[in-house]
Amino acid sequence: MSATLADERLIVALDFHKADDVKKLVDELGDKIIFYKVGMELFYSVGTEVIDFLKSRNKKIFLDLKLHDIPATVAGGLCSLANLGANILNVHAFGGFTMMKNSAEKLREESERLGIEKPKLVAITVLTSINQDDWNGLGLSQTKISDTVIRLAKSAKSAGLDGVVASPQEAGLISEACGEDFLIITPGIRPAGSDINDQSRISTPAAAIKNGANYLVVGRPIRAAKNPVEAAENILKEIAGI
Ligand code: C5P
Secondary structure, eight states: OOGGGOOTTEEEEOOOSOHHHHHHHHHHHGGGOOEEEEEHHHHHHHTTHHHHHHHHTTOEEEEEEEEOSOHHHHHHHHHHHHTTOOSEEEEEGGGOHHHHHHHHHHHHHHHHHHTSOOOEEEEEOSOTTOOHHHHHHTTOTTSOHHHHHHHHHHHHHHTTOSEEEOOGGGHHHHHHHHOTTSEEEEOOBOOTTSOOTTOOSOBOHHHHHHTTOSEEEEOHHHHTSSSHHHHHHHHHHHHHTO
8 A cells, every 4th residue: 555545534542561562563554554542551561662662653642541630630640741742642521621621721831831832632522432321320311422422522622622532423513513623533433344342332434534533543443453454454445535
């Protein structure tokens, strides 16, 4: 596949716990993949070394640590992460408006102080793995998941965040409610016929983009495929065909 089919909108999730596995997949996928997601499994085991590695390969990084704590602690955590060189950082919208607003302000100030481009800050709305039973178990059966996602997205926008992480099924509603400049990152992507695993509110790559997603996060459909390069190429072709 030519480098021209590379598409920044596809973010590959590096849910490994060994640096060697990261290097193998990144080398295998080569120039096709520009954006990678580092989550807690990898960051907790390998640490900042993986960020340095991805930067040395000129990759973009979504550091998906999903911070969720009181406002001062989350803002402090983000300031500690600001200088690592990630392009996107995130917090849980369920941490509340005050936490999000404080985090956005402190991250802006810290980035100015460091003289770096501010990483985008996005909020997790409702995890794509949450199904109706989980939702009811949280005592939220009186509310619709999608209404809550929209409420959290609007709250994240007024708190000064750059976007949200949500299910591709909710992307259209978010873009209507928050406007086109507000980033929508969608995990829960499953090409037709692939295993759902522990995800619930899923869509195909094409449907996610049609619904207004700016970025698609894809992990197991690429990482666990017999041929990860072919799996990535197929998703890139599907996106390019829209
Ligand atoms: O393997 P799979 O494609 O399901 O991976 C999805 C990735 O996106 C995982 O790394 C997961 O942590 C992340 N994620 C998610 N749902 C969210 C936020 C992040 O699945 N709401």
